[in-house]
Amino acid sequence: MELTENRLIVIGQNGVGKSNLLESIELLSSLRSHRSNRNQDLIYWDQDQACLSAMIEDDQKLSLELNRKGGRKAYKNDKLLNRQIDLIGPMRSVGFSALDLELIRGEPSLRRHWLDRIVQQLEPIYSDLIGRFSRLLRQRSQLWRNLSLESSKDQNILLDSFDMQMALVSTRIHRRRRRILDRLLPIASSWQQHLSNSQENLDITYLPGSKLEAEESERLWRESIERQLLEMRSEEEITGNCRVGPHRDDVQFSINDVDARRFGSAGQQRTIVLSLKLAELELIKMVYGKSPILLLDDVLAELDPKRQLLLLEAVGQKHQCLISATHLESFEGEWVRNSQLMELDSFS
Incomplete structure (x- = not known):
């Protein structure tokens, strides 16, 4: 998948993998998942390994390998890093999911x-x-x-x-x-x-x-x-x-x-x-002079229409934003027109 717009709207029913897509970006940018810290919970049940990879600006390639046995390995431009934390920095993100409403x-x-x-x-x-x-x-x-x-x-x-x-x-x-x-x-x-x-x-x-x-x-x-x-x-x-x-x-x-x-x-x-x-x-x-990626995982459904509008207005075009939702009705026409759309289904 290649991002061609500053905003990506991922549409699909619950359970088709919208959250997994956003979670993979969260992992690559912070080495953490808001859902779990255990590798076993982040790998398909019938698999022993999961691999995440992304190309970002300046042609940098970031990769993270999760193993059911043996922990994690982090790579930058296909070179194994001695310290996993060295993967953090080229790409930063701020995640917001329905779980955060319990904060x-x-x-x-x-x-x-x-x-x-x-x-x-x-x-x-x-x-x-x-x-x-x-x-x-x-x-x-x-x-x-x-x-x-x-x-x-x-x-x-x-x-x-x-x-x-x-x-x-x-x-x-x-x-x-x-x-x-x-x-x-x-x-x-x-x-x-x-x-x-x-x-x-x-x-x-x-x-x-x-x-x-x-x-x-x-x-x-x-x-x-x-x-x-x-x-x-x-x-x-x-x-x-x-x-x-x-x-x-x-x-x-x-x-x-x-x-x-x-x-x-x-x-x-x-x-x-x-x-x-x-x-x-x-x-x-403010600290780094560059906006992090904003990950909004199915949060619009948890907010009333007024707060949905306030959130979308606040995000505007200033930040690269990946947002998941079950339908497009929550978005105004301007948001849809200026966003890249991706639709997931159970066969994707």
Whole structure:
């Protein structure tokens, strides 16, 4: 498939592969899928491997190989990359699917995942931090299960070592998450004003899973988290769960100083998500001077006609956009006339 217009509308019934097409672009641009992080979930049931490839501007070829056994391999211009994160950069994207509408009222893990995707777009190395923290968390849980086999002295030495490592990585994750929210807030707030006809003021509050000093300092935060991990050892010994760190972070969204998760209407919550996605799009463009690809996966069906129109107007012709839908009725004539159309069916 070759894109000949700035906007592509993919039409087809549910289940024919519209989402797979957009998800493949998401994977190539971010190494992540909003649907799953497991290779097994991204490969056909009867296949052992999936391969994605795209030619982008400047005749660069990006490829990603997913293996049911053996992990992933990333290629640029058919050359195997030593680090998969080096695939990120030539092509960036911002995805918006029906699942994102749960961002406000869903579980904290959804908000952490959303936040991490933005940070990774701006700092690809961030994925290494998240990977290190996840490994430390798993190893720490395994350590608690095996502690009865160790002497008391050895236990404390091991735990002290884990605390030092976890405090350092946690600090660096906390700092990046808070900073990105500080940058995102004014842009998202401006969009919320626009989409609500100046009736709604949006505020975003970072709720870290660690108690952080007011002053942002790597040393102060690291030392504070080490103390908190030490203080929680007796409880952690009983539950086996680490209760301090970025894995317990959350984000609170407020409209006119009222918690949107608990008291916001469905319309307000969806407007917040729209504002966040448009802010993400704008922020990436500000940083890199180039608009990312906007991926809209069946979201129009989830929005009322007014918000459909606002979203399409906001996207306009400024961004390369791939949008999936079950029918064309949601689009105005101008959108259809200035877009490339692709129709998928069960035999495609």
